[in-house]
Amino acid sequence: MAKSPPRTPVWRSIAITLTDDIAQGRYETGAKLPAEAQLAERFGVNRHTVRRALADMAEQGLVHARRGAGVFVAAKPTDYPVGKRIRFHQNIRRAGRVPSKKILRLEVLAADAREADALDLAPGDPVVVYEGLSYADDHPVALARTVFPAERLPGILEALDAHDSITAALKACGVEDYTRRETRITAKLATATQALHLRTSEGAPILRTTGISDDLNGVPIEFGRTWFAGDRVTLTVGDD
Amino acid sequence: MAKSPPRTPVWRSIAITLTDDIAQGRYETGAKLPAEAQLAERFGVNRHTVRRALADMAEQGLVHARRGAGVFVAAKPTDYPVGKRIRFHQNIRRAGRVPSKKILRLEVLAADAREADALDLAPGDPVVVYEGLSYADDHPVALARTVFPAERLPGILEALDAHDSITAALKACGVEDYTRRETRITAKLATATQALHLRTSEGAPILRTTGISDDLNGVPIEFGRTWFAGDRVTLTVGDD
């Protein structure tokens, strides 16, 4: 009978539409969305189907509901400045959110060719590999994999474990300041594990940045890639 | 010893029986058929066999199923004139049916580039976005999304909410008359939500008209798109 039934559930397309409305600024931060009943009418579905969509959006921290009051836009996509000085905690706080981190992996490995090249090492030299999740208001914003030259930064592994911020850990290793030499940005689709970490869905748009940071002497001390949830983050370049 | 097996499949005879029921007025247009499970019981067959029959009928446009709701007798085709003066209520009444409308969405938003261009506004100027469903004899005929220049038509939002017809709402805002500058017609396939509203299936053929209307001074006051259920509406052009 029906040609092709919607392979994507209706509630998901509703969530996408509303997310798009918010992302495009049609509803501002803190604004109240139309009532569930009205949205149900607009989309021609039952109220429960709308609730399913809103629940999905709420889980991603995009929106939050107050019983009796309504559903409100929790957050427009976070602006994340990309420039010479990239400090996650500063960036998030500047956006009026509370930053936090979670370490997924922290170990010493032998540098591969790419890492050695970026950090000006010989292949096989020891590097500290750090993989972590960055949160804004307890919502995952970015997934990062960063590589540090182990011999150039003695004690960096323990420092990363002890301190919550990379900046603080580097300072503990004697790096007073560091700047981003270059940042490359590309668009990707989320893999299954990335989607899991970033609490989005597989195939969702992802912003991937690749960068190298130097200390004040121009010696590379960090090579890393970061994956941002594309619909939750807007990278901004300039005014640095 | 072997009985002669039915040359015509069971499902076909079920389809014929049900089609006959509809033709004889046992189920009226728009009415809900008994649930598949009940029909299965009535005919003493498995539910899937009934589904096979209903699928056949749906393909012929006789019935339409809504997941979770039921199977409904489809509506008959309507003629809809398209010309310089497009008045929904007049058009439907001329076809001997009772027109009605339902507002799905009514908000003030910022105009996007396309809307601004059509209405001769600057992008970001406030526009009233109206989305509505048009019915003939309580059967959905068209889905419309119309955009009005908010500043050019003060009070249009309230007027649209208060009056049942767009013509009446515009008159309340001082627009005595308006004519369609141009109408473009294309064929599309129904999206999931469009299909839900128009009570047809996703992927069903859709007639989409895009048009701009001017007031008597030639100032654009309306930019809208309308989606008609292709197998239930015939657009007619001429004698204007």
Place this chain on the structure above:
DNA sequence: AGGTAGTATTTGTCTAGTTGTATAGTACAT
């Protein structure tokens, strides 16, 4: 003005029913 009660909205939760899809299996005809 200010508080209070009542009413209407709005989200949260629950139960039940219906169609859509997938899988597995039997009978039978060509």
Place this chain on the structure above:
DNA sequence: ATGTACTATACAACTAGACAAATACTACCT
């Protein structure tokens, strides 16, 4: 052998309605 017709079962997706709980609004009283 292969395909068609049909049965059987299970689950997912969506609808429908009802009620509870929290909130917002309005009219009224003091």
